Amino acid sequence: MAQILDGLALSKQIKSEIKEEVEKILARKRRAPHLVAILVGNNGASKAYVNSKVKDCEEVGFTSSLIKFPNTVSEAELLEKIDELNKSKAVDGFIVQLPLPEQIDQEKIINAIDPRKDVDGFHPENFGKMALEMDTFLPATPFGILTLLERYNIDTKGKHCVIIGRSRIVGKPMSILMGRKDFPGNSTVTLVHSYTQNIEEYTKHADIVITALGTPDFLKGNMIKDGAIIIDVGITRVDDSSLPKGYRLAGDVDFESCKDKASWITPVPGGVGPMTRAMLMKNTILAYKTSVYND
Numbered sequence: 125m126a127q128i129l130d131g132l133a134l135s136k137q138i139k140s141e142i143k144e145e146v147e148k149i150l151a152r153k154r155r156a157p158h159l160v161a162i163l164v165g166n167n168g169a170s171k172a173y174v175n176s177k178v179k180d181c182e183e184v185g186f187t188s189s190l191i192k193f194p195n196t197v198s199e200a201e202l203l204e205k206i207d208e209l210n211k212s213k214a215v216d217g218f219i220v221q222l223p224l225p226e227q228i229d230q231e232k233i234i235n236a237i238d239p240r241k242d243v244d245g246f247h248p249e250n251f252g253k254m255a256l257e258m259d260t261f262l263p264a265t266p267f268g269i270l271t272l273l274e275r276y277n278i279d280t281k282g283k284h285c286v287i288i289g290r291s292r293i294v295g296k297p298m299s300i301l302m303g304r305k306d307f308p309g310n311s312t313v314t315l316v317h318s319y320t321q322n323i324e325e326y327t328k329h330a331d332i333v334i335t336a337l338g339t340p341d342f343l344k345g346n347m348i349k350d351g352a353i354i355i356d357v358g359i360t361r362v363d364d365s366s367l368p369k370g371y372r373l374a375g376d377v378d379f380e381s382c383k384d385k386a387s388w389i390t391p392v393p394g395g396v397g398p399m400t401r402a403m404l405m406k407n408t409i410l411a412y413k414t415s416v417y418n419d
């Protein structure tokens with residue numbers, strides 16, 4: 125049986141470290157870090173994500189604000205709000221929850237965020253800095269995975285890391301981060317995606333597999349090698365009327381067939397998800413500490 129990379133336990137530890145830092149800030153009579161989340165529309169998963177972000181803020185002692193817009197909001201209205209948040213001395217960081225409705229150009233919105241307040245690490249300036257190994261906000265999910273690998277002291281140097289999926293939020297940045305000259309990093313990286321033929325030919329030879337696909341139970345035990353490290357970013361709602369919520373959360377990894385072959389594996393839920401949330405808190409306190417308004 126593989127050992128579990130317990131993202132839930134580690135996220136609690138990280139949040140308690142952040143809480144201690146906030147207590148020190150408050151003891152110096154400074155204001156608490158402030159994170160703002162913008163939520164557009166009624167997407168159930170987005171609402172749940174944003175609500176948990178607000179809850180995390182309460183837990184670590186941050187101030188948080190949730191700004192809601194209807195699905196019909198115009199690009200101009202959103203841009204106006206972003207401009208206001210960019211200028212606000214009382215806001216350290218903010219996020220615009222994705223996806224956005226069709227009438228909104230997502231790239232235009234991301235580009236409008238002041239990179240110094242871009243705690244999601246989505247702005248091209250921050251993405252570029254990340255790629256060039258300069259200090260910046262790392263996108264929360266890749267940052268969470270790196271932290272899991274780091275705190276569990278998983279050796280990544282010279283390992284073959286296969287990343288499944290090339291999204292701007294997970295796969296693409298992850299592929300850059302695993303190849304950088306650092307720990308965790310220094311891996312030989314293969315990025316596979318929807319046009320890759322015979323994905324299993326890559327995963328079978330991988331020391332580390334990171335799946336960010338959104339296809340429940342995609343990665344089976346016969347697609348990985350003995351002793352592989354398996355990181356599951358997938359979290360898909362699968363209808364299940366026998367459960368009170370009416371759905372279960374499924375990862376990309378078929379845990380049952382992989383668990384006896386892998387050396388380390390992340391569970392879903394309780395793996396990458398809580399780490400992502402903790403890293404947003406980490407980025408927010410970093411934004412607070414580096415803000416020109418808070419010395």
Ligand code: GUN
Binds near residue numbers: 219221223264265293
């Ligand atoms: N949608 C799914 N994941 C994320 C995230 O990390 N940040 C934002 N803003 N939207 C998301």
